[in-house]
Amino acid sequence: MRILMVCTEKLPVPPVLGGAIQTYISGILPHVSQFHDITVLGISDSSLPEQETIQGVRYVRVPGKIFEIYRENVVRYVEANKFDLIHIFNRPRLVLPIRQAAPDAKMTLSMHNDMFQPEKIDPEEATAAIAEVAYIVTVSDYIGNVIRSLYPQASPKLRTIYSGVDSERFLPGNHPKMQKIRNDIRRAHGLENKTVILFAGRLSRNKGVDKLILALPELAKKFKNLALVIVGSNWFSENDITDYVAYVRALAKRMPVPVVTTGFVPPNEIQNWFAAADLFVCTSQWQEPLARVHYEAMAAGLPIVTTARGGNPEVIFANENGLIVENPEDPSDFANKIAQILSDQSLMRRMGEKGRQLAISIYHWERVASELLEVWEQAEKTEQAVVSEEQAAGMTIEPLKEDATEQLNRPTPKADAKEKVHSKKNAAASSDKTKKGKTKKERAISMEDHQQTAKQKEAAAERTELAKSDPAPKQPQTGRHIKPFTIASGNQQTLDASPKTHLNRKLAQAKHDTKHFTIASSH
Structure with a gap:
């Protein structure tokens, strides 16, 4: 077409x-x-x-x-x-x-x-x-x-x-491609030997990074060598000093831990800051549709703390790849969830690994x-x-x-x-009407060839390894399932109603490969 x-x-x-x-x-x-x-x-x-x-x-x-x-x-x-x-x-x-x-x-x-x-x-x-x-x-x-x-x-x-998300661009900080970048960024900004908390997003009141800053004094009492990095500006490529931006910067200067504000970071460089971090926090105060930074944090192998607003909780499995702040207006709620992860290095590592697995096997x-x-x-x-x-x-x-x-x-x-379910089909959709008039078989072969391009080979190989893991499905925690849906115009038709693989089944199958999923720690 x-x-x-x-x-x-x-x-x-x-x-x-x-x-x-x-x-x-x-x-x-x-x-x-x-x-x-x-x-x-x-x-x-x-x-x-x-x-x-x-x-x-x-x-x-x-x-x-x-x-x-x-x-x-x-x-x-x-x-x-x-x-x-x-x-x-x-x-x-x-x-x-x-x-x-x-x-x-x-x-x-x-x-x-x-x-x-x-x-x-x-x-x-x-x-x-x-x-x-x-x-x-x-x-x-x-x-x-x-x-x-x-x-x-x-x-x-x-x-x-x-x-x-492109899991070949967003990589854990200890990946061979990112180790030098991680170390250089941390050295340049005085973050060596720090546990780095990362926020990435626009600096606006509804994004709520001020609540994360206000959580720092409570966290500083429990953890030494903390640092916060705030990546973003008031509006994408702009770096205007709005009232809120000025408030955030003034607030940051009063904190007992260092706070780095980067301003706008070009899209082709943002992955470097994820690699330099140890924990990602999304502070949305509004009903966020589903911030894409969650996918990027998962691909980078970072445990996630996010808010129970809008669609954000849909990609978070408690104690698997992150935790959810139920009261985003309360800085103490952020402090408690962050402390829960930072106080357990094993949990922190497992969450990062699980997020990376999800990015590779599902969110590609x-x-x-x-x-x-x-x-x-x-x-x-x-x-x-x-x-x-x-x-x-x-x-x-x-x-x-x-x-x-x-x-x-x-x-x-x-x-x-x-x-709500978020298990999805991974098979390419079939149709006999394409711009080149390909048959279903030819299209499937073409898609397979395309997916094996140089840029994607490693991700494809990792997904293959994950699929070879324990085939026994784990029962979904909430009994979620996808229902077939119909078209309510013209000749009513029904989309393919064949059963779809549950996300939790993929979680059970996606056992990590140490070579690819060992997450960097600042300690």
């Missing part, structure tokens, strides 16, 4: 300025482009050309830092080009304008934030947008539950696809791409009801309001995130 991927107007692709959605797109492109003719449409940037082709993928960039201008330019491009399927990232308000421009294209939507909230999109427009798309992919069950609670009719179209880009390919190919088979011009004309198009990342303490859906 000829597929158009429409990014948001916030940041460009590739992620030269960072961004979770931009990183997601770059992670899956090498895999999905093996089977389809892909064009990525995104925002222009002075460091990037208006159009270019990289490894067979076309990148088209248009102006429009303001949503309304971006929407106009996106529609103009879609009108001038024909695509079989259009995949929109995180902008349900683009669905109807794009449908008008491409009445015959199949449409799918990826949601990385809760942009279906009434303050983000008029309910009438949201209802029409849901009717227009074949599927809505979400990065966490939390986001899916928010949409489901607002628009129950969307339920059969929702599909959670957890994100991924091949799996993300495979599941998205499945969604696209099922979408291709659906019939699509087209919104009439009268309906579209009647929709209220409001200006884009405050970004979802600035919403604080939004109530979670009643469904407990811990009770």
Whole structure:
């Protein structure tokens, strides 16, 4: 198929300025482009050309830092080009304008934030947008539950696809590729012989790093040679000194342990700071969809302390790869959870190893791409009801309001995130309609060949070793399972309802290989 991927107007692709959605797109492109003719449409940037082709993928960039201008330019491009399927990232308000421009294209939507909230999109427009798309992919069950609670009719179209990470780029600090980098960073910043706690994220009140800083005095009473590293700025590549940034820095200077603030770190260097750390802490105060730093910390072999907000708990197994702070507003809760890990070196090591195993066996880009390919190919088979011009004309198009990342303490859906499954298929989706007309067998061979590229050989080998471990499945702790879902438009169809491997079964099989999973310690 000829597929158009429409990014948001916030940041460009590739992620030269960072961004979770931009990183997601770059992670899956090498895999999905093996089977389809892909064009990525995104925002222009002075460091990037208006159009270019990289490894067979076309990148088209248009102006429009303001949503309304971006929407106009996106529609103009879609009108001038024909695509079989259009995949929109995180902008349900683009669905109807794009449908008008491409009445015959199949449409799918990826949601990385809760942009279906009434303050983000008029309910009438949201209802029409849901009717227009074949599927809505979400990065966490939390986001899916928010949409489901607002628009129950969307339920059969929702599909959670957890994100991924490049486990060949994010490596433990004692990996041969990272040992010198780890030592150099620690030496340059006075972190030698320190137990380094790492925070990586934007410096904004809803990200809550001040709560971690305020936990340091209590931790300093129990542990010697602690240090905190804060990686990030107020807004991705910007390094403005906002009131909150000034507050964080002033607070850090009063602490009994050293606090290093790096400001913005380019995306191609961020993995070095993970390798230099010993423990990762996510301090989200808002209902975080599911911060991708969790995947990066796991790949780097770091035990994780995160908050019970939004989708964050969905990738944390208590006492397996991390701990969850139930009251993120209380610095003492952070101090207690961090102390629980730091006081037990064996637990600390096991958590890091388990996280690394999960990153390699579950949270890799091949799996993300495979599941998205499945969604696209099922979408291709659906019939699509087209919104009439009268309906579209009647929709209220409001200006884009405050970004979802600035919403604080939004109530979670009643469904407990811990009770949601995240075991996924690893098999590549099959379809006879591809840009090269490959058969299912040829596509499977092509995917296998692609996965064995030089960059991925080691990760593939590690996954193979993990799969050879104890085949006896462990019963899921919560009895979680994936239910088949159906398409609620046109000819109703059901996605493959065959049983999927439980994540806990993979945990049981993923016994660590000491060569690859021994985690560095600062002691």
